[in-house]
Amino acid sequence: TGHVTLDPGFTNTASTTSAITYIDGDAGILRYRGYPIDQLAEKSSFLEVAYLLIHGDLPTHAELENFTDNIRRHTLLDEKFRAFFSAFPRRAHPMAVLSSAVSALSTFYQDSLDPFDAEQVERSSIRLIAKLPTIAAYAYKTSIGQPLLYPDNSLGYVENFLRMTFGLPTEKYEVDPEIVRILDMLFVLHADHEQNCSTSTVRLVGSSHANLFSSISAGVDALFGPLHGGANQAVLEMLEQIHTNGDDVESFVRRVKNKEPGVKLMGFGHRVYKNYDPRAAVVKKATRKALELLGKPDPLLDLAVRLEEVALSDDYFVERKLYPNVDFYTGVIYKAMGFPTNAFTVLFALGRLPGWIAQWREMMSDPSTKIGRPRQVYVGKTERPYVDINSR
Numbered sequence: 001t002g003h004v005t006l007d008p009g010f011t012n013t014a015s016t017t018s019a020i021t022y023i024d025g026d027a028g029i030l031r032y033r034g035y036p037i038d039q040l041a042e043k044s045s046f047l048e049v050a051y052l053l054i055h056g057d058l059p060t061h062a063e064l065e066n067f068t069d070n071i072r073r074h075t076l077l078d079e080k081f082r083a084f085f086s087a088f089p090r091r092a093h094p095m096a097v098l099s100s101a102v103s104a105l106s107t108f109y110q111d112s113l114d115p116f117d118a119e120q121v122e123r124s125s126i127r128l129i130a131k132l133p134t135i136a137a138y139a140y141k142t143s144i145g146q147p148l149l150y151p152d153n154s155l156g157y158v159e160n161f162l163r164m165t166f167g168l169p170t171e172k173y174e175v176d177p178e179i180v181r182i183l184d185m186l187f188v189l190h191a192d193h194e195q196n197c198s199t200s201t202v203r204l205v206g207s208s209h210a211n212l213f214s215s216i217s218a219g220v221d222a223l224f225g226p227l228h229g230g231a232n233q234a235v236l237e238m239l240e241q242i243h244t245n246g247d248d249v250e251s252f253v254r255r256v257k258n259k260e261p262g263v264k265l266m267g268f269g270h271r272v273y274k275n276y277d278p279r280a281a282v283v284k285k286a287t288r289k290a291l292e293l294l295g296k297p298d299p300l301l302d303l304a305v306r307l308e309e310v311a312l313s314d315d316y317f318v319e320r321k322l323y324p325n326v327d328f329y330t331g332v333i334y335k336a337m338g339f340p341t342n343a344f345t346v347l348f349a350l351g352r353l354p355g356w357i358a359q360w361r362e363m364m365s366d367p368s369t370k371i372g373r374p375r376q377v378y379v380g381k382t383e384r385p386y387v388d389i390n391s392r
């Protein structure tokens, strides 16, 4: 037993050492494996970053080619797995479908479940990265009643995902390469964020030696919540609501400050950043560009910009060091690309996947890892005599 320290929400307790992602929340710095996030966002592709997170260094041409090729060969789902999607109700939330499907991967791919077999771990990692876009697209297609498309492996990772999502078997799918590049870049921005709620969940589940698929499925569920990945959906719903009510930003901010139940400035604030989230800065710039490229101006963007201005000049937000986080502007881009609001968090999951995998692998290969098992401070009844049911 001994002495335990109480730290609700782990605001002050490190659960692990890690060599993957560095955040300095006061300075607004984020680096993957030492590389500043803005440079990776500008110069690297998502698969390059996935390789970097998992293997520790940026890939050479040959390494990237091999990695990409491997992923390309695993994009198909077992035919029985395709049928699995038809069992969900039409209105199912795609995040619930996603976590169920990821969990089901361990029923279909039983030859890659051993967490201590390096070859199997590599195979399950590749399978996850290859199949998640297919699963995400099928969840969406099922929800709108359209036919499922097979992956087209002549396309790049993100373009293939967009085609499976928005394409039809009767038409040739075409998309502006600059739009593909923007979505790829958004995935880079989401790819890891050290010990956040979903990543800690992946580690905790994995620490019991559960397989990679099960661990990642738990991470998807943790990401679902509106205080975490679900915030991107919540931000767009908030913007739409303010817009419907006449764009009265000031009165909305007043309600936030008065702490009206259920009213928060979604997309603002962060446990670690007490400065502008460096990812939000990149997204903000990309938003205008994406809307221009798509020819879809959106009053919600101007509304978001105004909301940010009002909040950042208000004492409530200044004193608490609340700044826009990564989720504040992404929804406006996703909406312009044609994604329904309830698919936004799935896009976060696609981006975060390599980080979850890298963190799980880092943990499993560290011989000092123990099962995650927090302690508690008991505040219930002390011992009392048992009362027979007839005397209660």
Ligand code: CMC
Binding pocket: 009, 196, 226, 227, 228, 229, 230, 231, 256, 264, 265, 266, 267, 268, 269, 270, 271, 272, 320, 322, 325, 326, 327
């Ligand atoms: N709107 C209004 N007030 C806020 C907000 C907000 N978005 N965020 C924090 N505060 C207030 C909070 O009420 C508290 O005030 P007081 O000291 O008067 O009680 C103070 O700021 C500190 O907040 P906290 O809740 O103790 O901070 P936390 O570290 O526990 O929570 C957070 C961090 C991200 C959950 C929270 O800021 C929040 O709920 N934000 C809105 C949801 C959101 O955008 N989440 C996405 C996070 S970034 C990407 C991701 O992880 O998915």
